[in-house]
Amino acid sequence: MSYAWLIAGLALLMGELLLPGVYLLFPGIGALVIGINALWLPAFSWQSQWIGFALVTGVATLLGHRLYGRRAKPAGEAPLNERTARLVGRRAVVSEEIRNGRGRVAVDDGWWSVEGPDLAAGAPVVIEAAEGSILRVRPAEPKTPA
Secondary structure (H helix, E strand, O other): OHHHHHHHHHHHHHHHHHOOOOOOHHHHHHHHHHHHHHHHOOOOOHHHHHHHHHHHHHHHHHHHHHHHHOOOOOOOOOOOOOHHHHHOOOEEEEEEEEEOOEEEEEEOOEEEEEEOOOEOOOOEEEEEEEEOOEEEEEEOOOOOOO
């Protein structure tokens, strides 16, 4: 049974390398630890092995999440799934006039719904915030020649 734990642990760790995420790492560690213990303690019953596997996997998961949670995220980087947050601070051009606080702006090759002060089409704006798919804008100050 000890070799089965070692093989399962190695298979889980190899699967961790092939698949995205970190969900196979901790059971792989648990299986390796139990496999090594089963080699040293031949009287280690299969019930004890499964209970030990659950405990070691749980402890490894808690320690791993604590360790991964401490990693600092790069400052100023918007999360991948919040693509509108990446637009904050950029300049844009009003494509449909902002009337009664609502309008549209052109950013690169896309158009976004915005809220902000009333402005005519073609006016430059700066994106201040992103709330879902709506951008909040303010008039941009004219660029000064360098």
